[in-house]
Amino acid sequence: MNLLSVSKLNAYYGDFQALFDVDFHAHPGEVIAIIGANGAGKSTFLNAIAGNVTGRGNSITFAEEAISGLRSWQIVSRGIALVPEGRRLFSSLTVEENLLMGAYANTKDAWPLTHIYETFPQLKLKAKQSALSLSGGEQQMVAIGRALISNPLLLMCDELSLGLAPMVVHDIYETLTTVRERGVTLIIVEQNVRQALAFADRVYCFQEGRVSLTGRAGELKPEDVSRAYFGLAGAA
Amino acid sequence: MTTELNPRAIRVKQSSPVSCISAVGAALLVAFLISAPSWIDRGHLSLLVEFFYFLALAQMWNLLAGFAGIISLGQQAFLGLGGYVVFFAAMRMGWNPVAALVLAGVVGGLVAVPGALIVFRLHGAYLAIGTWVVAETFKLAFSEVKSLGAGSGISLLAAVARAVRIGPFSRDTVLYGAALLIALLSIVCSYVLLRSQAGLALTAIRDNEATARSVGVNSLRIKLLVFVGTGFGTALTGALIYLSKLRISPAAAFDINWTSYMIFIVVIGGIGTLEGPIVGTLVFFLLRQYLADLGSWYLIVLGVVAVVVMLKMPSGLWGTFAKNRDISLFPTRRRLFLNADEYADPGKLRA
Amino acid sequence: MNGWIDSILQGVMLGAIYALFAAGLSLVFGVMRLVNVAHGDFIVLSAFIALWLQRITGFSSPFLTLILLVPLMFLVGYVLQRVILNPAFGADILRPVLITFGLSVIIQNGLLQGFSADSQKLHGGKLEVASIALPGGLAIGVLPLLTLGVSAAMIGLLQWMLYRTKLGRALRATSADLSTAGLMGVNTSHLFAMAAGIAMVTVAVAGVFTGIRASFDAVSGPDWLIFAFEAVIIGGLGSLWGTLAGGLILGMAQTTGARFSPGWQLLSGHLVFLAILILCPRGLFPRRAE
Numbered sequence: 001m002n003l004l005s006v007s008k009l010n011a012y013y014g015d016f017q018a019l020f021d022v023d024f025h026a027h028p029g030e031v032i033a034i035i036g037a038n039g040a041g042k043s044t045f046l047n048a049i050a051g052n053v054t055g056r057g058n059s060i061t062f063a064e065e066a067i068s069g070l071r072s073w074q075i076v077s078r079g080i081a082l083v084p085e086g087r088r089l090f091s092s093l094t095v096e097e098n099l100l101m102g103a104y105a106n107t108k109d110a111w112p113l114t115h116i117y118e119t120f121p122q123l124k125l126k127a128k129q130s131a132l133s134l135s136g137g138e139q140q141m142v143a144i145g146r147a148l149i150s151n152p153l154l155l156m157c158d159e160l161s162l163g164l165a166p167m168v169v170h171d172i173y174e175t176l177t178t179v180r181e182r183g184v185t186l187i188i189v190e191q192n193v194r195q196a197l198a199f200a201d202r203v204y205c206f207q208e209g210r211v212s213l214t215g216r217a218g219e220l221k222p223e224d225v226s227r228a229y230f231g232l233a234g235a236a
Numbered sequence: 237m238t239t240e241l242n243p244r245a246i247r248v249k250q251s252s253p254v255s256c257i258s259a260v261g262a263a264l265l266v267a268f269l270i271s272a273p274s275w276i277d278r279g280h281l282s283l284l285v286e287f288f289y290f291l292a293l294a295q296m297w298n299l300l301a302g303f304a305g306i307i308s309l310g311q312q313a314f315l316g317l318g319g320y321v322v323f324f325a326a327m328r329m330g331w332n333p334v335a336a337l338v339l340a341g342v343v344g345g346l347v348a349v350p351g352a353l354i355v356f357r358l359h360g361a362y363l364a365i366g367t368w369v370v371a372e373t374f375k376l377a378f379s380e381v382k383s384l385g386a387g388s389g390i391s392l393l394a395a396v397a398r399a400v401r402i403g404p405f406s407r408d409t410v411l412y413g414a415a416l417l418i419a420l421l422s423i424v425c426s427y428v429l430l431r432s433q434a435g436l437a438l439t440a441i442r443d444n445e446a447t448a449r450s451v452g453v454n455s456l457r458i459k460l461l462v463f464v465g466t467g468f469g470t471a472l473t474g475a476l477i478y479l480s481k482l483r484i485s486p487a488a489a490f491d492i493n494w495t496s497y498m499i500f501i502v503v504i505g506g507i508g509t510l511e512g513p514i515v516g517t518l519v520f521f522l523l524r525q526y527l528a529d530l531g532s533w534y535l536i537v538l539g540v541v542a543v544v545v546m547l548k549m550p551s552g553l554w555g556t557f558a559k560n561r562d563i564s565l566f567p568t569r570r571r572l573f574l575n576a577d578e579y580a581d582p583g584k585l586r587a
Numbered sequence: 588m589n590g591w592i593d594s595i596l597q598g599v600m601l602g603a604i605y606a607l608f609a610a611g612l613s614l615v616f617g618v619m620r621l622v623n624v625a626h627g628d629f630i631v632l633s634a635f636i637a638l639w640l641q642r643i644t645g646f647s648s649p650f651l652t653l654i655l656l657v658p659l660m661f662l663v664g665y666v667l668q669r670v671i672l673n674p675a676f677g678a679d680i681l682r683p684v685l686i687t688f689g690l691s692v693i694i695q696n697g698l699l700q701g702f703s704a705d706s707q708k709l710h711g712g713k714l715e716v717a718s719i720a721l722p723g724g725l726a727i728g729v730l731p732l733l734t735l736g737v738s739a740a741m742i743g744l745l746q747w748m749l750y751r752t753k754l755g756r757a758l759r760a761t762s763a764d765l766s767t768a769g770l771m772g773v774n775t776s777h778l779f780a781m782a783a784g785i786a787m788v789t790v791a792v793a794g795v796f797t798g799i800r801a802s803f804d805a806v807s808g809p810d811w812l813i814f815a816f817e818a819v820i821i822g823g824l825g826s827l828w829g830t831l832a833g834g835l836i837l838g839m840a841q842t843t844g845a846r847f848s849p850g851w852q853l854l855s856g857h858l859v860f861l862a863i864l865i866l867c868p869r870g871l872f873p874r875r876a877e
Contacts, residue, residue, distance in 0.1 A: 052766055072769035081770075088767040090760040092825075092874075101760050104753070105772025150772075307681060309624075354861070357868050360680045361622040365816045366864060369857050372813060376854040492809060496692060503685050532696040539692035546686045547674060 003028045003185050004049070004154060005061040009068075011041075011048045012056065018044045019055075020209045026154070031186040033200035033217070035193050037229060040206040042189040043085050046156045050082045051075040063153065077105040079153035083160065085189075087143040089131040095142055096127040102146035109151045116145045119175060137168035144172070148179065155179065156187045161195065173199060193225065207231045258565040269416055273409045281412055285480060287521055288419035290497065292473045294505070294513035295422040296466040297498035302508035303430065304462040305442045306355075309495050310367030313351075313374045314344045314467050316489030318474030320384060323484055326396045328383075333400045337414065337475045344471020348464040356459065368492065375490035389485025397482060411480050418473055425465070426510055434458050442508075500542050506552025511565050515554040589723050594842045600731035602818075602838025603738040604800065606831045607793040608811050609818035610741050611786030613830040614749075616819060618762040618782050621672065622684050625691035627812030629787065632694055633660055633794025634803050638707055649709040649795055656791045664787030669780040676779070691808060698805035709798035734796050739831060741789055746827045748785070758782055817860040823870030832872065 004026040011019035019041050026032050034042045047053040049060060051072035060068040067075055076082075081102070089098050096113070103110035117124040120141045126134060131142060140160060147155055157176075161169040173195070180186055190196040197203060197217045205213040205228040213220070213228030273281060293315070301307045318340040325336035351370070358366045379387045400407045429435050440448035441455045449455055478484045497520070505516025523541070527534040549556045558564060612626050623629075633656060640652040671690075675682040717729040749755035761768040761775050768775055797803065797811070814837065822833025837856050844855025863871065 050770060052769065071774075072766070073772045073774045076770060076772040084767060084770065088764055090763040090767070092759050092763045093756065097756055097760075100753075101756060101768075101771045101773075104757060146771075301681065307684060354865055357865060361616070361620070361684070362820060362864070362868070364622065364624075364684060365813070365820070366861070369813060369817065369860060373854065373857045373861070376850070376857070380848075380850050380854075496688070499685060499688060507681070532699045535696040536693050536700070539689040539696070542689035543671070543686050543693070546682055546689065547671065550682060 001028070002026065002061070003030075003063060004187075005059075006049070007059045009045070009048060009060065010056050011044050011053050013044075013053070018053075018209050019048065022206075022209075022211055024204060024211070026185055026187060028153075028185055029180075029183050030202065031180055031188065031200045033196035033203045034187065034189045034206060035191075035196050035203060035225075035229065036206035036212075039208075041209040042206050043158050044209075045206065046082060046158050046187065046189060049075075049156065050080060073105070076150065079151075081147035081150050081152035081155050083143045083147045083155070083157045085158040085162070087139050089139055089142055089146075091130075091132050093131055094128050095123055095131050095134065098131050098142050099123075099145050099149055102149035106150045111149045111151055113149075116149055119148070119178065120145055137164050137171070140164060140168070140172060141175070144175065148184075152184060154185045154187065156189075158189045159191060160188065161190065161192055169195070193229070197225075205229055252564065255565055262565075266420065270413075273405075273412055278408060281408055282480070283521075285412055285415040287517060288415035289473050289477055290501065290520065291513060291517045292415075292419045292422040293470065293494070293498050294501040294517055295419075295426055295510075296469045296473075297495070298502045298507060298510075298513050299426050299429075299462060300466050302502065302512075303426075303435075303438050303442060304459050305445075306459065306463065307360075307364045308355075308367040309364045309492070310369075310371035311466070311470050311498065312490050312492060312494040313367075313371035314348070314470035315474030315477070315494055316371075316374060316378070316484075316486065317347060318344050318471030319478030319484045319489045320378060321471070322475035322479055323390060323392060324384065326399075327390075327393055333396055333479060334402060334410065334414070337472065337479065340475035341468045341472030344474075345464050345468035347471075348467025349460075351467065352460050352463045355463070356456070371490055371492070375486045378486040378490070385485070387486060389483060389488070391483045392479070400479060411476065414476055415480075418469070418476060422469055423510065423514075425469075429462075429465075430510070434461065438462070500538055502552075503542050504545050504552055506555030506558075509552070509555055509558065509564075511558070512552050512554045516552065519553065589725065590846065592723070593725055594846055595839055596725065596727060598839030598842035599835050600727065600735060600838070601842060602835035603731065603735035604793075604797055604834075605814045605818045605837050606834030607734065607738045607741065607789070607796060608815035609822075609830045609834055610738070610745060610827070611789035611793070612815045613819045613822070613827055614745055614782060614789075615786045617825045617827075618758050619676070619779055620680070620762070621676070622680060622687065623672075624684060624687040624812065625694060625808070626687075626790070626815055627810065628691045628694040628808030629660075629663075629790045630794045630797065630811050631698065631803055631805065631808045633791045634709065634798035635698055635702055635707070635805075636660075637709055637791075637795050637798060641709070647712075648714075649711060649799055653791065653795055656795065657788050660787040660791040661784040664790075665780045665784035668783035669776060672783070673776045673779060691812075695806050695808060702805060704805060706802045706804045707798070708802045709795065711799035715799060730800060734800070737792065737796065738834070741792065742827050742831045745785070745789070749827070754778075754781065814856075817856065820870055821860060821863050823873035825874035826870075826872045829870060829872035829874070833870070836871075 002025045004024070006022060006024040009019055009022040009024070010017065022045060034045065036042050044053055048055045051067070051070050051074065055068055059066060062078060062080060065078065067078065090101060093101065099113060099116055122138060123141060123145065126138070131139065134142065144157070160172055164172070176186065176199070188196065188200065197220070200217045203215060203217050203220060204211055205225065207228060208231065212231065213224060272284065276284070297308070297311060300311070321340040321343045322333065322336045325331040325339050326333045331339065354370070355363060355367060378384060384390060397407065400410055402410050405413070430438065437448065437453045437455070437458050440453055441458065445455055474489070478489065501516035501520050502513055503516070504519050505514065506512030523538060524534065527537055545552060551559055608627070608630060612623065615621050615623060636659070637649050637652040637656055640646070640655055641649055644652070646652055671686060672683060675686055711730060714730050718726045719729060719732065720726050749759065757768065757773050757778055760771065761773055761778055765775055817837050818834035819830050820833070821836055822829030822831070837860065840859035841852045841856040845852035
């Protein structure tokens with residue numbers, strides 16, 4: 001049984017088509033990595049599921065319910081949370097207020113704040129500070145915490161490691177491991193292919209708006225991955 | 237392997253068949269209008285004068301807001317200033333009224349320079365309200381000046397009114413000619429500006445000022461040019477308006493309604509196009525003809541039309557009509573044309 | 588010396604009205620960056636509706652009309668924002684400016700048609716002339732003092748709403764980043780409409796208080812709009828207490844100018860505004876970092 005099921009997704013920015021007939025599915029509890037070069041459509045894909053980008057003539061089903069065509073604010077209450085590319089913290093809010101915004105849609109089942117502070121102890125000290133005064137890694141933690149607080153069934157992360165030091169990235173993936181152990185389904189867009197293949201159960205590779213390769217992380221051959229990533233025949 | 241493009245393969249054109257035809261049509265229309273005083277009666281002549289000055293005002297507001305991105309709610313400051321300068325120069329300084337007209341424009345342009353220094357520190361909404369406050373300040377200041385009639389204003393002396401003539405041409409003809417000339421100038425100058433390099437820079441600034449500056453566009457200088465130019469033009473038009481009305485007062489000359497009319501005309505016609513203000517002025521006058529008896533209802537209808545147009549047809553009547561058909565009577569955009577023969581053969585692409 | 592103190596006092600009382608004008612504008616301008624050029628006209632509209640309500644209900648005091656006026660104006664603000672202003676919302680500020688400009692003309696001329704150009708006034712009875720004596724032969728009117736209190740309370744309430752409630756947090760988040768707020772589950776068009784509705788509540792209160800204090804007519808709107816904007820901009824964007832300060836400063840500037848000549852009252856206010864705008868373009872107490 002699929003938690004998330006996407007069939008023939010076409011997405012547009014105005015007249016420009018960014019995704020072509022994308023098929024995708026995720027089982028509950030799975031970790032799926034999406035890799036691909038810049039501009040391949042990975043972020044667009046996550047945003048289309050989250051309702052931020054318009055899709056046409058497609059179907060997206062989540063927990064047995066059709067969600068394509070719904071607006072973003074309607075989708076999050078169904079249990080999908082997105083950590084957007086570039087963190088996108090609310091600049092005029094404090095750290096704690098940013099976290100609380102994550103619980104806006106789902107105050108009943110939301111994680112209590114203490115829970116988030118247990119997962120990210122550094123944030124407790126900085127709770128009343130402006131969100132922008134934190135380091136890149138800490139901001140990323142706020143962004144993830146903000147997504148987690150809504151107690152999602154599906155957590156989508158867009159380019160978590162962008163601009164962060166390797167040690168910080170390591171910590172973040174440690175956190176994601178705990179999240180995964182709680183049974184949350186994860187979809188991760190990741191530039192670092194090795195990191196993606198090491199962490200995920202299954203992988204999708206996007207290239208120019210299409211799925212160029214998909215399979216179990218352990219079973220994919222490096223040459224196939226390169227080829228799917230770059231789209232060149234016989235490239236090294 | 238170096239590649240130099242064959243210059244014969246690529247051309248940049250600005251005109252199109254439609255624009256050439258309309259240019260001929262426009263020339264005929266202008267000739268027709270010039271001859272008007274000899275065969276149109278006085279009442280209709282003054283209606284045309286009004287048409288021309290509203291058109292000029294709208295074109296200039298359009299240049300400012302639609303092209304330079306400066307939304308000014310205070311252009312009435314220049315308008316009133318121009319009116320007062322022409323009255324003062326003609327009555328207190330003994331200037332020939334027609335020369336005083338030009339003086340009014342020059343004063344407007346000069347005042348625009350320090351005005352720009354203040355106004356350009358602001359952006360967006362702040363700019364809009366700031367300009368409005370400046371105009372209100374003018375109104376209040378002029379109401380305090382006794383020698384200019386203070387709050388109740390002054391009338392043009394009959395002797396001065398009679399002096400508005402050039403050679404054999406009567407006052408009515410001179411005013412008509414001046415109005416026609418100002419309207420034409422407003423269109424021609426805007427057109428010439430927009431076709432030039434400065435015009436290209438303006439479009440870039442309108443789209444994204446920061447990026448435009450990063451490629452070397454001196455946005456400040458160009459915006460200043462446009463602001464001073466429209467300051468000159470609006471003051472000139474204001475001088476003409478009050479020379480024809482024969483009486484000026486601060487409340488009338490610095491009334492925000494002048495800007496209301498400019499905005500309505502430009503919005504309904506199509507902001508950011510040269511044809512828009514012409515269409516808008518036509519609609520404005522048509523509405524006025526048919527709704528004149530309804531008093532306040534006329535303005536209510538105007539307001540409703542403006543709101544609906546802004547919601548449903550943000551590009552205005554002309555903009556919506558021309559956009560999808562790609563028509564431009566005053567073509568200002570540059571198009572790239574590829575010479576099919578030379579381009580198709582890759583060997584010929586390189587010089 | 589007494590004369591100067593009196594001027595300052597009167598300035599503070601006058602400024603309280605301006606702060607009341609400006610409170611709603613500060614919220615909407617600060618949160619949505621929306622320029623409602625018809626804001627002043629809505630205050631006038633409220634005053635006229637209060638006048639009409641008092642006539643048909645026979646209430647003894649105009650303040651009682653607020654019972655009906657407040658929910659009515661909230662609805663007006665909500666519907667207006669949702670139906671007309673939200674669709675025009677975007678990076679281009681021209682559209683909302685021009686649309687609200689059109690609304691301004693419609694309201695003014697609608698009022699002219701409905702009520703004529705005559706000057707109107709709401710009658711507050713004995714409250715209008717009651718005053719409290721102060722040392723030095725000075726006196727403060729009870730109504731102006733009440734206005735000051737209501738003005739400060741209104742601003743305080745808005746401040747509380749914005750910083751201590753879930754709605755306020757959502758409003759601030761939405762104004763910081765519209766699409767990410769959507770990701771959090773915020774129905775942004777509903778939220779903006781709520782903010783507009785709340786702003787209209789302050790407009791209703793402002794309309795009644797001003798209508799009792801001074802006469803007004805169908806075209807008073809633009810003058811009041813300018814005072815409201817000057818108060819917001821002097822105080823600094825994004826700061827409600829700043830708006831209160833801005834209103835008081837404007838009031839004091841005007842009454843000080845009036846000491847020289849009545850004609851100078853408005854002019855001194857504008858000059859002080861322009862001076863502050865040139866020297867501190869972001870206002871005296873700006874909150875946002877932009």
